[in-house]
Amino acid sequence: MTQSVSQPAFTDLAAVEPPLPLGPMDGRYRAQAAPLINYLSEAALNRARLQVEVEWLIFLLNNQVLPGAPTLSDDEVAYLRSAVTDFGARQISRLAEIEAETRHDVKAVEYLLKEHLKAAPQTLGEGTKLPELNEVVHIFCTSEDINNLAYALNVQGAVQQVWLPTARALQQQLAQLAQDNADVPMLARTHGQAATPVTLGKELAVLAHRIGRQLKRIEATEYLGKINGATGTFAAHYVSVPQADWPTLAREFVEHLGLTWNPLTTQIESHDWQAELYSDVARTNRILHNLATDVWTYISLGYFKQNLAAQGSTGSSTMPHKVNPIRFENAEANLEVSCALLDVLASTLVTSRLQRDLTDSSMQRNISVAFAHSMLALDNLSRGLAGLDVDADRMAVDLDHNWEVLGEAIQQAMRTAAIAGVQGLENPYERLKELTRGRRVDAQGMRDFIGTLGLPEEVEARLLALTPATYTGLAKELLSFLKA
Template identity: 30%
Template sequence: MTSSVIDSALFKDQYGTEAMRTVFSDETQIQKWLDAWAALAQAEATQGIVPQDAADEIKAKAVYENINMDDVREGFKKTAHPLMPQIKSFTQSLSKEAGGYVHWGATTQDITDTGLVLQLKDAQALIVSQVEDLLRDCLKQADKYKNLVMAGRTHAQHAVPITLGYKIAIWANEFGRHLERLEQAKHRYLVGELAGAAGTLASLGDKGLAVQAKYCDLLGLETPTITWHVSRDGFAEFSDILSMIAGTVAKIANEIINLQRTEIEEVEEGFTMGKIGSSTMPQKRNPMICENIVATTRLVQASAPLGTTAMVQEHERDMTFWQTDWAYLPQICINLSGAMAMLHTVLNQMIVHEDNIKRNLAMTKGMIVSERVMLDLGRYLGRQVAHEVIYENCMKAFEEDKPLLELLLQDKRVTDDVDEATLRELLDPENYTGSSAKMVDRVLAQYSDHLK
């Protein structure tokens, strides 16, 4: 029986992915702790602190199968300690000599912090892969629709024409920047921890820093400059990056929701027979996947700030906040992975209704390119006077529901300097998309390696 949507047989694939759930499973968490103990023993063996035979035995037997989970659970209830039951269970699989060297010179938080970082390293690899998929999805769609003219909207109103590819290329560029953030920041949070009771490595004498460096190297983690038991800014930064990725994912899903409105109906998240939008209204084609995405990303963005609040620590170690790491970090990784998986499906199944895009582009009967007419007329009347002239005609066109061209041809202030043929050309939305296509090409060029 489960009590969370993350693990629910019914909901789990909406709120996460199997791959990310595996990264944060009990089995993986304990295995990462075992990996840390094995690396610690090996590192200490290089400095003559632990016999090599004992270190080799610890490494060979540091597998989850050697942990008795029933004993661990009962031990945790009795001791209220997060690690001692695992140490006791693990040492029972070892010889007396090797068992005596498990956890030598370390403190609990060294192992739990390092284990969590090893999980985040695996999570980061999955997140990077998913962001790359979404970048690739957006690049392909941006290229496909870079010349498809549509209504640009500001303040929920028609503004000036853009292209659909331009809109999607903006999404792609955000994903590209998220990849840069993940790459640039990882050396600040994929860092091993070995520092001892109060962080001074006193338990390892003058060999502490050498052991620490080897320990981190064996685990493929950065070596800390100084102990980070009470410095949780690395996790806060990781959380913030994931929250930003969630923001991009949610923005795209929300945009598709809006573009799928009955009154707009330009883009649809995808539809196949059998997909049901409502239990009572058979006609509904609701953007339910996109709605799921937005809901799931809200969970990420609601939990991510715990990374910042957990930075408030007391003295040299404090358990009140670092235990929250075990809760919120898995949750935001799993939820974000689920949202990205759903968006990947949406972007690959997205339906573009080109006829509706064309229909909506003509909805304001020429007013969507009033800026272009104003700027052309401004060459003769001055920009501000031209704005007043076109404004008056646009407001009249709006109130009387008439084509802007009809009113402009009746205004001597316009026709004294601009003839009908020129006005018709100026009022064609296809001729006023600026550098939309060229900017799409720049995004495609910047991330061309991701299309291969």
């Protein structure tokens, strides 16, 4: 009986300094995910919360919404906004200390802003009114008033400044590859079987066109926000300052932030816009997944060769002849993870029990992970496409081995000639099926068959001149419909 080996006494990796990453996006793949940190990290969320708090305070005072409250000087406004623009390591550390006491993340941001107000005389002099404005901070706001706007700002920034430019660059890279190969003939495969030839460029253009349509939808996303109190009624606002037009003020403030106002909510902004966006991004991911699997298949068929230097990777660890299509396989896996997260975000964020529950709070903290996996996939796809060399000769060999694909052209020419009154062209499908199904037909065999049909001379000449490589219809011309 084999004696089991006891587990060694491992070093506690959780205690290693600096702290080790738990997941790949903060470790192995941090470089690809790093641009999202400015928008979708916990620190970025707190900075956006601080931005909303600061802008709300400035908005209320400089629009003289609160009777008896002072207006702010330009220097005071600039000082307040510096709390956001200077937000960095020191403020992040201080927030952690405050939250350890408050056990409430939004309250910690509120207290951090109050500390900034208290310190204003050191910068602005003793005449500043800012230290007296503690009670204006977070006035009329529930936490969700701050959170929904902060998330909207951050998701908007992540999509518009990071994800969309990366996705658009890939789409344009793919569109250029399509244009460069617009007239390279290729055997098509439907159901995995040899089918009517296409061009490589046309097939890539289909994917580029699909991706482009989705990016236009995402570019048109509305990022909604609200600031209407504990249950969406402006109740505290109206009781405290009944003379103010609170819905109009709320709309103006939300639009001031660059967002679209949602006038009807419970305590939370309903997150429908998020669900719509994540569904669109997930659909784009799935088209990218289709791109990855198609290119992987073309590589396996020899239609693409991989440039090892451009791929920036080693091939098989044991079989030196291989160059594995790892960029496309990595992209597949990360797109699947991203879609899974985006799907659950889209399906759960639209529901909240009655006026409020906190399921969305935990859910939204995974937005960053969903986009990070998509970013990693985009990076792999771009690097993978850049490392491909087209093997037109290999495609030509496949085309020349599949003359039976001309059966469709011959059948349709027989049909149209018969409709025009030519006799002896009955049962074209059945006759071509007998010739081609389950059999290889070479060039001579196909031409001999054409010669027996009794077609009009002009039609026969056109078919006799046809080859699998030239039977691509308007494939090249169709690329004119591919927009950048």
